[in-house]
Amino acid sequence: MTVSPDKAFPVSWDQFHRDTRALTWRLSGHGTWDAIVCVTRGGLVPAAIVARELGIRVIETVCVASYHEYSEQGELKVLKPVAESVSRLGEGGGDRVLIVDDLVDTGKTARVVRDMLPKAHFATVYAKPMGRPLVDTFVTEVSQDTWIFFPWDTGLAFQPPIAQATRG
Numbered sequence: 303m304t305v306s307p308d309k310a311f312p313v314s315w316d317q318f319h320r321d322t323r324a325l326t327w328r329l330s331g332h333g334t335w336d337a338i339v340c341v342t343r344g345g346l347v348p349a350a351i352v353a354r355e356l357g358i359r360v361i362e363t364v365c366v367a368s369y370h371e372y373s374e375q376g377e378l379k380v381l382k383p384v385a386e387s388v389s390r391l392g393e394g395g396g397d398r399v400l401i402v403d404d405l406v407d408t409g410k411t412a413r414v415v416r417d418m419l420p421k422a423h424f425a426t427v428y429a430k431p432m433g434r435p436l437v438d439t440f441v442t443e444v445s446q447d448t449w450i451f452f453p454w455d456t457g458l459a460f461q462p463p464i465a466q467a468t469r470g
């Protein structure tokens with residue numbers, strides 16, 4: 303999104319691990335897959351956890367970048383497409399493939415990756431309302447004006463008391 307998000311949703315490593323495990327529980331009720339395509343870079347961490355839990359050992363990447371600075375979405379660039387050995391699994395078009403990303407926001411990234419693998423199952427840990435229709439399975443929805451802060455992007459910092467922040 304291009305406007306500054308109003309709300310912050312900070313996620314710790316523990317919470318991210320738990321939420322990704324919860325995602326895997328949901329996925330385990332949806333079928334089985336031969337390969338994971340993770341959307342780098344945000345999809346790398348959940349993909350490692352999902353792969354471990356589901357026993358999937360073929361992991362491919364699709365490398366997409368669009369957010370250049372905090373909350374500023376620029377032109378979407380596909381830096382690396384999906385290898386043919388993975389996209390042609392099963393009947394092709396992403397059949398037998400699970401796509402994993404950390405979140406869906408506007409849905410722009412998901413749209414591009416879905417068009418590459420229309421038969422794949424798309425899973426994210428978090429979803430915002432605009433992107434939600436593009437995802438098959440997710441765990442937690444946050445509002446569109448929330449920015450999710452992932453543990454790999456953040457560190458411990460002083461927080462002003464809530465009373466101070468709301469004093470105006």
Ligand SMILES: O=P(O)(O)OC[C@H]1O[C@H](OP(=O)(O)OP(=O)(O)O)[C@H](O)[C@@H]1O
Pocket residue numbers: 303341342343344345366367368369370375403404405406407408409410411412433
């Ligand atoms: O639904 P959208 O509005 O397209 O946004 C979602 C995408 O944005 C982030 O990736 P980003 O482009 O920041 O790259 P990164 O994964 O390397 O951080 C996030 O990891 C998703 O892939």
Ligand SMILES: O=c1[nH]c(=O)c2nc[nH]c2[nH]1
Pocket residue numbers: 303369405407448449450451452455
């Ligand atoms: O760290 C992030 N948090 C977000 O809420 C978000 N939306 C798109 N890209 C994002 N990256």
Ligand SMILES: [Mg+2]
Pocket residue numbers: 341342343344345366403411
């Ligand atoms: Mg990403």
